[in-house]
Amino acid sequence: MSMSKSPLVERLFIDGPVGRLEAILELPAQASVASVVVCHPHPQHGGTMHNKVTHTLARTFVRMGYAALRFNFRGTHASEGQYDEGEGELDDALAAIAWMRARYPKIPIWVAGFSFGAAIAVKAAVATELDGLISVAPAITRFASGLDSQPLCPWLIIQGDKDELVDVEDTVAWVDGLEPGPELLIIQGGEHFFHGRLTDLREAVTQFVEESLASKSRA
Secondary structure, three states: OOOOOOOEEEEEEEEEOOEEEEEEEEEOOOOOOEEEEEEOOOHHHOOOOOOHHHHHHHHHHHHOOEEEEEEOOOOOOOOOOOOOOOHHHHHHHHHHHHHHHHHOOOOOEEEEEEOHHHHHHHHHHHHOOOOEEEEEOOOHHHHOOOOOOOOOOOEEEEEEOOOOOOOHHHHHHHHHOOOOOOEEEEEOOOOOOOOOOHHHHHHHHHHHHHHHHHHHHHO
């Protein structure tokens, strides 16, 4: 399902655990069929909700009819608070999920994230029940290793085999230790920021989400 019209964009603040979190809510032209919260890369390395992979993830979901919320973690741009080594950022993500659930209580909710944000998204999917999870180049070994359990929702990990920041072999080894584990897609020639490969990323996410919906409707 593809929405061709430009999304409706609302810039807002949501209440976070240590103050307001700056956010952007993008809506399809028609009524939203589901919602998604998108988490950005490491705030101490220039990561914000405006990162191009984060933006691509949000727009991909909007094209499928989802309401998409991007937000800045604590201490990033206009969001209040200070960086908290991934612990407080998980609380920020859970607050954003709760906000979306309150605004759209009758539709499914997914979470997506890139790099640091992907690791936070994985931890959020363990902490609260979700309808789906997309993790792009997840910085698992640094921010989400040693989980007590794993997400039980439909889950896709996407990573380039030329990723210079997140070792693809580390990701593969981590996935191999999970049961049943996520679906893992390696994009040949893709590096960390997916330069020149954002279309491939968008198509992979779209295919996984649509197949998950089709599988659920058959169940």
